[in-house]
Amino acid sequence: xxxxxxxxxxxxxxxxxxxxxxxxxxxxxxxxxxxxxxxxxxxxxxxxxxxxxxxxxxxxxxxxxxxxxxxxxxxxxxxxxxxxxxxxxxx
Numbered sequence: 001x002x003x004x005x006x007x008x009x010x011x012x013x014x015x016x017x018x019x020x021x022x023x024x025x026x027x028x029x030x031x032x033x034x035x036x037x038x039x040x041x042x043x044x045x046x047x048x049x050x051x052x053x054x055x056x057x058x059x060x061x062x063x064x065x066x067x068x069x070x071x072x073x074x075x076x077x078x079x080x081x082x083x084x085x086x087x088x089x090x091x
Contacts, residue, residue, distance in 0.1 A: 014072050020090050021075045023049045023064060034059065045069055051079060062086060 009016045019025055021043060026033040034052040041047025047066040052059060062079035067087075069075050079086040 017072045017075075021069070023047075023051070023066075023077065026051065036064075039063070041066070043069075049077075060084065064088075 020029075024036050024038055026036045030053075032053040032055055034054055036049050036051045039048040039050055043066070045066050045068065049064040051062045051064055053062070054060075060081060062081050062084060064077045064079040064086075067076045067078050074089065074091040076087065076089045079088065
C-alpha cells in the first residue's frame with residue numbers, strides 16, 4: 001500500500017520539519033497512533049521509537065528506526081514487528 005499526502009503549513013519549513021521528524025509527535029497528527037516513545041537516539045539516523053497504534057479495533061506495536069535524515073528535506077523511518085514492515089518517508 002502507498003499513501004501520499006501534501007500538507008500546507010503556515011510555519012517556516014525548518015519548524016514544520018523539526019516537528020514531524022520528532023516522531024513522538026505522531027499522536028498529534030496520525031489518528032491511529034495511541035503513543036510513540038523514544039527508545040534511543042537523538043532523532044538522527046539510528047534513532048529508535050516504539051509506536052503503538054490502533055487499527056480496526058486492534059492494537060499493534062512497531063519499532064521504528066530512522067534510516068535516512070536529510071535536514072529540512074526528508075526523513076525515512078522503517079517500522080517493524082513480527083507481521084508488519086512499514087517504510088515511512090516524509091519530504
